Amino acid sequence: MWSLRSLLSAKLMPPATLRRSYSSFKDLSLAVFSYIECFYNAKRPHASLGYLTPDEAEARFP
Template sequence: MESFHASFKKEKVYQRTYKDYHEADLAQFSYIEGFYNSRRIISADGYLTPDEKEQLVS
């Protein structure tokens, strides 16, 4: 979880300023659902994305 927060801050939080809460919330959702869960591989999970790992255990 700490690794996720570090990645999120580096890739989304520190690179820009959001004009309001809604814009920041939308960016967070977009990052998690559009990139982190679907395309970013996790070495601790055998180099699978979180979506791929979830499909294996379902």
């Protein structure tokens, strides 16, 4: 739970996403999911990949 809280903190989530109003929980969930899957997991380095981003690892090891 703490890692989810830190992910949603103002330091990591784009400010526009945090300031936006959501009409439903489903809309908020979709925004968070999109951020995690499309940006956070794809762009950050992973220790298990030798500190490469998933995109870099995929390009190196097709």
